[in-house]
Amino acid sequence: MLKPLKRLYSACLCSLVALGLLTVSSTLWAETILITGEIEDGNAQSVEMPRLPGSYSRTIEWMAPEGEEVQPGDEIVRLDPGDLESQLEQAEVNIESQITAAESQEAAHELTIFDAITRLISSESSLENTRLDAMVPEDTVPELTHDRNRLALANAIHDLEIAIRNLEEAYAARDRDRPMAERDLLNAQNEKTRIENALKHTNFLAEQSGIIIYAENRLTGLKIFPGESYGSGTTLLIVASREDLQFRFWVHEADIRKISIGDEVIVSPDAAGDAKVKTKVTWMSNQAASRSDWSSAGYYEIVTEPLDPIPEVYIPGMSILGVIKNEEVSNQVD
Known part of the structure; x- marks a missing residue:
């Protein structure tokens, strides 16, 4: 009589374990990816270092202060004319x-x-x-x-x-x-x-109203400032407005494979974390770049566009945090 009871108990225990495994294997699991970036104007005026006669690189003599509001016709960049x-x-x-x-x-x-x-x-x-x-x-x-x-x-x-x-x-x-x-x-x-x-071409004027935002050196990830020298084609600054805002993020090379075009990203500015906006990934870079001020790893760029109305607190150049819920389903479940 005791042996049949043991066999029945063992069978029930195995069924419970199998049910638990089935439940675990069919459960959705999510990985949260945190990324940092900044707000930018998709139609911003971009000022690049021109190709001028003489030396390949030129020195920035003066730039309008970052964060300053400018109007069309205002001087925004002045280069050292050199020779x-x-x-x-x-x-x-x-x-x-x-x-x-x-x-x-x-x-x-x-x-x-x-x-x-x-x-x-x-x-x-x-x-x-x-x-x-x-x-x-x-x-x-x-x-x-x-x-x-x-x-x-x-x-x-x-x-x-x-x-x-x-x-x-x-x-x-x-x-x-x-x-x-x-x-x-x-x-x-x-x-x-x-x-x-x-x-x-050593003097640049604003073509639209907006806010001055200094560009970053793509080789170092550091901000560009007056007094520094750069080669032709280097973006020095942008004049951005709130007319066509988008969001640019930098993703660690270990996380880039977990992100795809169309993924949803919840954006919140550092200065107003409760003003969240739902966005989606619309562009991803193909090559990583270094950011020496962060770490020795490579970082990819992604751009997201808003799916919700953008609150007034969102300003071009503002630092933001992006949250991506990367969800997957086990292939053991039919």
């Missing part, structure tokens, strides 16, 4: 030199043409005189005189041909050199215009 001002002075000197050289060359050509015309007139006059002498009948003058007149006529014709050729060459030389001088002058003027445009 651009001296380049402009040299360009102006080159233009004056080209003008002087062109005028001197033109005057020389005109003098050569004048001399050629004078010789042509003289040759034509000589030809007329010698032609009259050569027209004297042979039987009315000594034979020697007649031969000398014929030789003088031949020489006068030859001199006229040379005079005509010299005048043609003088005109051709002037017409050949004039476009070259004009081209050299145009090149010098274009160089001056290029330097002037470069100087204009």
Whole structure:
């Protein structure tokens, strides 16, 4: 009698254990991922370091204070012009030199043409005189005189041909050199215009109203500040408004595989943690970047867009916290 009871007890215990395992295997489990980021304007004005003549990098001389509100036309960035001002002075000197050289060359050509015309007139006059002498009948003058007149006529014709050729060459030389001088002058003027445009690009004005937010150095993750030097293409700052807010986060490389496009992220600003907004992931970077002020690990960027109305306390540049509930279901359950 005791053995059947033991067998029944064992069977019940196994059933309970199996039921418990089934319950555990079919339970949804969730992992919470915390990410940090900041609020940004999707249509913000971005100021990048321009490519200017001379050195590859330029120094930021002045930037509008971060967090300051600006209006269209306000100065927001001023770069150190470096040697651009001296380049402009040299360009102006080159233009004056080209003008002087062109005028001197033109005057020389005109003098050569004048001399050629004078010789042509003289040759034509000589030809007329010698032609009259050569027209004297042979039987009315000594034979020697007649031969000398014929030789003088031949020489006068030859001199006229040379005079005509010299005048043609003088005109051709002037017409050949004039476009070259004009081209050299145009090149010098274009160089001056290029330097002037470069100087204009050392000052940046706000194109829209908004708040100044300093950009980050993508190599270090640190904020960019006046006095530092950067290469062309580096974003220096943005002018952001609340017109088209979105949220940019930095995700540790260990967590990026747990996040997908379309995942829901609950956003709350550090300054007002109770003002939460539901958002979804719309973009993820393909490559990690270092942030030396955080850790030696790599961090990926993701962008989320709001699904709910954004409270007024949300301001571009504000630090935020994102919460992602990463849920999975065991494949042991049908």
